[in-house]
Amino acid sequence: MTSSFHPPQRTLMGPGPSDVNPRILEAMARPTIGHLDPLFVQMMDEMKSLLQYAFQTKNELTIPVSAPGSAGMETCFVNLVEAGDTVIICQNGVFGGRMKENVERCGAIAIMVEDEWGKACDPAKLEAALKAHPEATTVAFVHAETSTGATTDVKAMCDLAHAHDCLTIVDAVTSLGGTELRVDAWGIDAIYSGTQKCLSCTPGLSPVSFSPASVERIQNRKTKVQSWFLDLNLVMGYWGKGAKRAYHHTAPINSLYALHESLVLLQNEGLENAWARHAKNHNALKAGLEALGLSFIVDEAVRLPQLNSVTIPEGVDDAQVRGILLNDYNLEIGGGLGVMAGKVWRIGLMGYASRQDNVLKCVSALGEVLGRVGANVDTKKAMAATIAAYGE
Amino acid sequence: MTSSFHPPQRTLMGPGPSDVNPRILEAMARPTIGHLDPLFVQMMDEMKSLLQYAFQTKNELTIPVSAPGSAGMETCFVNLVEAGDTVIICQNGVFGGRMKENVERCGAIAIMVEDEWGKACDPAKLEAALKAHPEATTVAFVHAETSTGATTDVKAMCDLAHAHDCLTIVDAVTSLGGTELRVDAWGIDAIYSGTQKCLSCTPGLSPVSFSPASVERIQNRKTKVQSWFLDLNLVMGYWGKGAKRAYHHTAPINSLYALHESLVLLQNEGLENAWARHAKNHNALKAGLEALGLSFIVDEAVRLPQLNSVTIPEGVDDAQVRGILLNDYNLEIGGGLGVMAGKVWRIGLMGYASRQDNVLKCVSALGEVLGRVGANVDTKKAMAATIAAYGE
Numbered sequence: 165m166t167s168s169f170h171p172p173q174r175t176l177m178g179p180g181p182s183d184v185n186p187r188i189l190e191a192m193a194r195p196t197i198g199h200l201d202p203l204f205v206q207m208m209d210e211m212k213s214l215l216q217y218a219f220q221t222k223n224e225l226t227i228p229v230s231a232p233g234s235a236g237m238e239t240c241f242v243n244l245v246e247a248g249d250t251v252i253i254c255q256n257g258v259f260g261g262r263m264k265e266n267v268e269r270c271g272a273i274a275i276m277v278e279d280e281w282g283k284a285c286d287p288a289k290l291e292a293a294l295k296a297h298p299e300a301t302t303v304a305f306v307h308a309e310t311s312t313g314a315t316t317d318v319k320a321m322c323d324l325a326h327a328h329d330c331l332t333i334v335d336a337v338t339s340l341g342g343t344e345l346r347v348d349a350w351g352i353d354a355i356y357s358g359t360q361k362c363l364s365c366t367p368g369l370s371p372v373s374f375s376p377a378s379v380e381r382i383q384n385r386k387t388k389v390q391s392w393f394l395d396l397n398l399v400m401g402y403w404g405k406g407a408k409r410a411y412h413h414t415a416p417i418n419s420l421y422a423l424h425e426s427l428v429l430l431q432n433e434g435l436e437n438a439w440a441r442h443a444k445n446h447n448a449l450k451a452g453l454e455a456l457g458l459s460f461i462v463d464e465a466v467r468l469p470q471l472n473s474v475t476i477p478e479g480v481d482d483a484q485v486r487g488i489l490l491n492d493y494n495l496e497i498g499g500g501l502g503v504m505a506g507k508v509w510r511i512g513l514m515g516y517a518s519r520q521d522n523v524l525k526c527v528s529a530l531g532e533v534l535g536r537v538g539a540n541v542d543t544k545k546a547m548a549a550t551i552a553a554y555g556e
Numbered sequence: 557m558t559s560s561f562h563p564p565q566r567t568l569m570g571p572g573p574s575d576v577n578p579r580i581l582e583a584m585a586r587p588t589i590g591h592l593d594p595l596f597v598q599m600m601d602e603m604k605s606l607l608q609y610a611f612q613t614k615n616e617l618t619i620p621v622s623a624p625g626s627a628g629m630e631t632c633f634v635n636l637v638e639a640g641d642t643v644i645i646c647q648n649g650v651f652g653g654r655m656k657e658n659v660e661r662c663g664a665i666a667i668m669v670e671d672e673w674g675k676a677c678d679p680a681k682l683e684a685a686l687k688a689h690p691e692a693t694t695v696a697f698v699h700a701e702t703s704t705g706a707t708t709d710v711k712a713m714c715d716l717a718h719a720h721d722c723l724t725i726v727d728a729v730t731s732l733g734g735t736e737l738r739v740d741a742w743g744i745d746a747i748y749s750g751t752q753k754c755l756s757c758t759p760g761l762s763p764v765s766f767s768p769a770s771v772e773r774i775q776n777r778k779t780k781v782q783s784w785f786l787d788l789n790l791v792m793g794y795w796g797k798g799a800k801r802a803y804h805h806t807a808p809i810n811s812l813y814a815l816h817e818s819l820v821l822l823q824n825e826g827l828e829n830a831w832a833r834h835a836k837n838h839n840a841l842k843a844g845l846e847a848l849g850l851s852f853i854v855d856e857a858v859r860l861p862q863l864n865s866v867t868i869p870e871g872v873d874d875a876q877v878r879g880i881l882l883n884d885y886n887l888e889i890g891g892g893l894g895v896m897a898g899k900v901w902r903i904g905l906m907g908y909a910s911r912q913d914n915v916l917k918c919v920s921a922l923g924e925v926l927g928r929v930g931a932n933v934d935t936k937k938a939m940a941a942t943i944a945a946y947g948e
Contacts, residue, residue: 166606166823168579169599169816171589181809184588187560192810193585196576196758197563198888207561214558230760231623234805235785265784360806366588368622368760368808390782392657393627411893413626414752416760417573418584419811424561431558496590501803 174490175517177526178498179310179471180338181360181367182514188365191425192418199415207424208403208415214427218340218363218435219355219373221347225396226373227403228423229356230416233337236356236370238266239394240333243374243382244302244354247271251302252293252330254285256316257309258502259335267304270390275300281309281503282473284466285316287324294328303330308339310361311501313471313510314462315343322351331378337361340371341430342442342470342514353378359419362442362470364515365426368419426515442469444554445518449511452527452550456534456541461508470518472511473504477539482506485533493529523550566882567909569918570890571702571863572730573752573759574906580757583817584810591807599816600795600807606819610732610755610827611747611765613739617788618765619795620815621748622808625729628748628762630658631786632725635766635774636694636746639663643694644685644722646677648708649701650894651727659696662782667692673701673895674865676858677708679716686720695722700731702753703893705863705902706854707735714743723770729753732763733822734834734862734906745770751811754834754862756907757818760811818907834861836946837910841903844919844942848926848933853900862910864903865896869931874898877925885921915942 176183197204215226229236241263245251249272253263256279267274277293279285285305294300303325308315318334325332331353339345342362347355353375360367374382374396382389382396389395393413401410430438446469450460458474460467476482482499486509489495498510511526527550531543568575589596607618621628633655637643641664645655648671659666669685671677677697686692695717700707710726717724723745731737734754739747745767752759766774766788774781774788781787785805793802822830838861842852850866852859868874874891878901881887890902903918919942923935 166602166820168583168820169586169602169813171587171593171595171599171813173587174589174593176588176590178590180806181588181590184810189585189587189810191560193581194561195563195565195581196568196573196752197566198568198570198573199759201563201566201882201888203563207563210558210561231627231785232805232808235623235627238783238785262784269780269782269784358806360588366808366810367591367806368811388661390661391630392654392661393623393630413624414572414750414759416624416758416811418576418581418758418814419760419808421561421563422810428558428560490593496593 172494175495175522175525177512177517177522178496179510179512180358180514182364182512183517184366185364185426185429185516187429188422188425192366192422194421196417199417200409200411204417205409211420211424211427214424214431215371215373218427218430219347220345220349221373223347223373223375225379225400228420229370229372230413231370232368233356233358233370235394236372237262237335238391239372239396240354240356241266241270242389242391242394243396244331244333244378245270245272246385246387249302250275250297250300251304252277252290252297252300254279254290254305256283256285256314257281257306258311259306259309263304282312282314282461284314285321287317287320290321291324294324294330300330302333304333306335307345308336308343308468310338310471311504312462313468313473314466315468318352319350326351331381338468338471341438343468344439347373359423359426362515363426363430366419366422368416369423442513442518445513445520445523446472448550448553449513449523449526451553452523452546455546455549456531470512470514472513473508474511475508480534480537480539484537488533488536489529495525495529520554564886567887567914567917569904569909569914570888571902571904572750572906574756574904575909576758577756577818577821577908579821580814580817584758584814586813588809591809592801592803596809597801603812603816603819606816606823607763607765610819610822611739612737612741613765615739615765615767617771617792620812621762621764622805623762624760625748625750625762627786628764629654629727630783631764631788632746632748633658633662634781634783634786635788636723636725636770637662637664638777638779641694642667642689642692643696644669644682644689644692646671646682646697648675648677648706649673649698650703651698651701655696674704674706674853676706677713679709679712682713683716686716692720692722694725696725698727699737700728700735700860702730702863703896704854705860705865706858707860710744711742718743723773730860730863733830735860736831739765751815751818754907755818755822758811758814760808761815834905834910837905837912837915838864840942840945841905841915841918843945844915844938847938847941848923862904862906864905865900866903867900872926872929872931876929880925880928881921887917887921912946
């Protein structure tokens with residue numbers, strides 16, 4: 165007979181899921197009610213307003229997709245792209261590659277604009293691609309690359325796209341709630357995020373938002389959206405205005421309770437305060453990691469505070485160190501993705517995980533373990549640097 | 557400022573979500589750990605075994621899709637069907653219609669075999685369609701129609717499909733855990749279900765299982781699966797054998813804790829005992845409802861114990877009665893879907909909701925409310941009939 169599963173209490177400082185606020189876990193366990201219950205429909209309306217605040221948008225179509233961030237990505241592409249369309253994708257990490265997969269599975273043509281992993285996407289390259297491909301209808305890129313920790317200037321990219329009559333799809337999985345993001349002011353037409361990063365919520369849902377221009381394109385498609393589950397023309401019937409909601413699929417009720425609670429927490433803290441908290445804890449972690457001799461792979465100017473990618477010191481075994489951190493400290497940090505596997509660690513400071521006690525735990529644990537496996541580190545100095553950074 | 561959402565404690569006797577066992581809600585609130593954590597990977601292996609038990613299958617590819625039942629349906633179609641294929645769909649309710657949408661969005665041809673809503677799918681009609689369409693590759697139908705409460709003879713249908721070299725896709729959203737279902741013995745090639753019905757779990761995941769013949773077809777597709785998120789060739793890398801798992805998408809960790817707990821509960825009760833419990837509570841509810849003068853729309857021979865569709869008495873307002881039940885009794889029952897809207901009630905006795913106290917509450921509340929709105933009912937007699945049925 166299989167027994168109940170009782171997970172340990174980890175400290176989650178990888179690329180996500182991040183530490184979940186206990187208030188959110190408690191909310192998730194509240195009694196399940198029906199997906200057409202009038203009280204649930206009220207909660208859905210609150211959720212839309214809270215998401216509009218988090219995204220800084222007035223977009224009416226601002227909802228959580230009932231599946232993880234990858235499904236949010238797919239929602240954007242399958243609704244906005246039709247077979248034969250041309251989509252320009254600016255890639256500077258793993259997730260731009262996933263965008264290409266999405267575009268091609270829509271039967272559309274992906275024009276790839278490549279930047280080095282760890283760098284921002286270069287608006288000049290985008291402009292050249294837009295000039296070379298006047299047939300393009302859409303530009304897609306990642307705001308905050310989870311595989312490297314680099315951010316891209318969204319407004320500059322969107323301005324260029326609009327000057328060439330393209331709509332924009334932006335991946336904000338790792339940025340929402342952790343770093344500045346302004347959907348309306350920056351001109352984002354379609355955006356998707358995840359709940360398990362800077363919203364400190366459990367994984368499984370994908371907040372999305374669509375501009376009026378996007379909605380118009382979706383409503384005027386020549387062909388049906390290839391996914392029935394993700395077809396926003398149908399989903400809007402359930403998440404739309406008014407008390408009358410058309411059944412589409414059964415909403416993930418308890419996961420939505422959790423997201424609602426996490427957005428209430430964000431509203432209470434204030435978006436700008438949350439961004440400032442992420443920056444402050446990043447500065448302290450940076451001081452500690454650099455004092456341990458680790459170097460960041462992303463230039464400071466485009467570095468995300470919530471995702472810290474540092475190179476693994478020569479001679480140090482990636483899996484061994486992460487294994488010790490997990491087993492001895494219950495501390496999870498992330499390994500590298502794709503070409504960076506084995507070469508970098510990704511240390512997340514996302515949402516509820518972005519706390520002083522986590523930063524101190526991470527620097528001291530990493531220092532001790534690096535020393536244990538033979539690296540030449542001065543943990544005492546690193547801790548002093550970390551603490552000093554908080555005093556600045 | 558928006559406040560936390562505190563839902564009421566409802567009794568969920570609609571078509572799902574059904575009452576969630578408090579043990580499952582508690583499991584859902586356990587600490588979140590990483591989706592590549594070795595302890596989580598162990599839990600995933602247990603989950604697969606538990607699902608194999610629930611489905612009565614040895615299929616290696618038996619996993620939960622990270623999204624609701626509709627996404628489970630789409631997983632089956634987008635993986636097994638390619639553009640230009642011919643799929644025979646036997647429809648006897650709403651969900652057969654959704655299958656048609658799925659097939660057509662794959663660029664394939666749907667041959668519809670219609671049966672009256674509330675009846676079982678007729679194997680003779682399927683046989684005629686198979687003879688008329690030797691080009692068909694796949695047969696799809698619903699085991700337990702959630703829109704009506706009718707069941708279909710799965711084994712007879714699968715035998716015919718196999719005799720004509722077709723694979724079978726079966727919707728078991730409402731049957732899994734509530735009524736007899738034997739994936740291997742009945743010859744089902746692809747099956748999807750939901751967590752929010754007879755598994756008494758929260759909504760949001762879709763258990764699926766694929767036979768070796770299905771897996772072979774998926775691995776030998778001519779074209780890529782049109783959905784990246786639901787592409788089983790990729791999903792298998794994460795849910796596959798061994799300790800090494802390839803990151804595909806971030807799994808909905810806490811929702812998986814809940815499903816694991818619900819499957820542990822099912823294993824502890826025993827599958828046959830769960831089926832017997834559903835049958836027993838149905839018999840008592842039936843006695844009470846019939847004594848209230850309500851009649852079932854599905855013949856007893858093909859009636860599901862977990863979904864009781866009864867006609868609304870003449871002159872009684874559907875929305876008014878369901879509104880009073882919800883507001884005064886915190887009791888949710890379901891209305892009709894599609895052509896049955898306003899004409900029937902769907903009373904669920906699924907999973908944890910299938911209990912004697914719920915049956916007694918439902919008969920007594922429905923009797924009182926029907927009397928209140930002017931119907932001629934004898935609640936005392938109905939209660940006596942219900943209690944007598946438990947004594948049989």
